[in-house]
Amino acid sequence: MTPRLRLxxxxxxxxxxxxxxxxxxxxxxxxxPSGAGKSLLLRLIADLDPGEGEAFLDGAARxxxxxxxxxxxxxxxxxxxxxxxxxxxxxxxxxGPAPALAAALGLAPxxxxxxxxxxxxxxRQRMALLRTLLGDPPVLLLDEPxxxxxxxxxxxxxxxxxxxxNAGCAMLLxxxxxxxxxRMASRRFVMRDRRLAPA
Numbered sequence: 001m002t003p004r005l006r007l008x009x010x011x012x013x014x015x016x017x018x019x020x021x022x023x024x025x026x027x028x029x030x031x032x033p034s035g036a037g038k039s040l041l042l043r044l045i046a047d048l049d050p051g052e053g054e055a056f057l058d059g060a061a062r063x064x065x066x067x068x069x070x071x072x073x074x075x076x077x078x079x080x081x082x083x084x085x086x087x088x089x090x091x092x093x094x095x096g097p098a099p100a101l102a103a104a105l106g107l108a109p110x111x112x113x114x115x116x117x118x119x120x121x122x123x124r125q126r127m128a129l130l131r132t133l134l135g136d137p138p139v140l141l142l143d144e145p146x147x148x149x150x151x152x153x154x155x156x157x158x159x160x161x162x163x164x165x166n167a168g169c170a171m172l173l174x175x176x177x178x179x180x181x182x183r184m185a186s187r188r189f190v191m192r193d194r195r196l197a198p199a
Contacts, residue, residue: 002059004170005074005139007045009053015040015194017053020172022139027161027171029181031199032191038174039079041191042141045172046076057139075137079144079174081128083116091131101130106156121148126157133164140164140171146180158184 003021011017015037022028030038043049047067055062055074062070085091089112092098102112105126111119119127125148132140140161146154161184165171175181181188188199 003056004058004168005045005172006056006059007053008056010044010051010055011053012040012044012049012051015044016051018044018196020189020196022170022172024138024168024170025165026187027165027173027185029173029175029185029188029199030191030196031175031178031181031188034176036191037194038191039143040194041196042076042143042172042174045141046071046074048076072135073137074139074141075132075135076141077129077132077143077145079147081124083124086115086117087113088116088119088127089113091127093134096134098130098134101133101160104156104160105130106153122150122153125149126153129157129160133160138169140169141174142171143174144176145173146175146177154180 004024005022007018007020009017009019018041030041032038044051045055047062047070057073092112098112099109102109107123107126111123129145146157149157173184189196190199
């Protein structure tokens with residue numbers, strides 16, 4: 001079976017090289033101390049930081065795909081997501097499954113039309129995940145997706161991510177939460193000296 005996501009010597013001046021394959025429906029977790037290079041890895045894969053080597057989506061090389069199209073398919077959800085407009089609604093399509101996803105994540109319907117500044121840290125984190133999931137990417141790069149969430153919100157987020165795994169999405173999960181890694185991932189790596197090592 002062709003891996004959904006494959007890294008072949010992906011590296012930058014600050015981290016790597018990385019060689020990794022993640023199959024459809026598989027979650028791979030990456031743990032390690034702050035500053036070890038975990039977020040750098042995700043940003044390299046998403047083509048947000050300059051680097052060398054190659055990444056493949058379903059066998060297609062990233063180098064042959066325009067960067068915006070790659071980032072829609074290999075979607076990076078940052079630990080501190082950015083917002084380019086003051087209103088949440090400006091980040092969402094005018095129609096679609098946003099209300100159902102909001103309900104699944106425990107977000108009140110009114111938040112879909114709220115000002116971003118009115119959202120709590122945990123609400124912003126879940127809203128960033130929601131807007132990414134609306135694009136139905138086949139690969140999710142998740143950077144501390146539950147770090148600001150309470151227990152109920154963590155459970156809701158995990159449940160929603162499992163539905164995506166069951167649909168064939170591949171996930172690379174960066175987290176300091178070893179219990180989350182154990183629950184979600186079939187394999188776990190630790191970042192040491194800016195390289196991946198089996199945990």
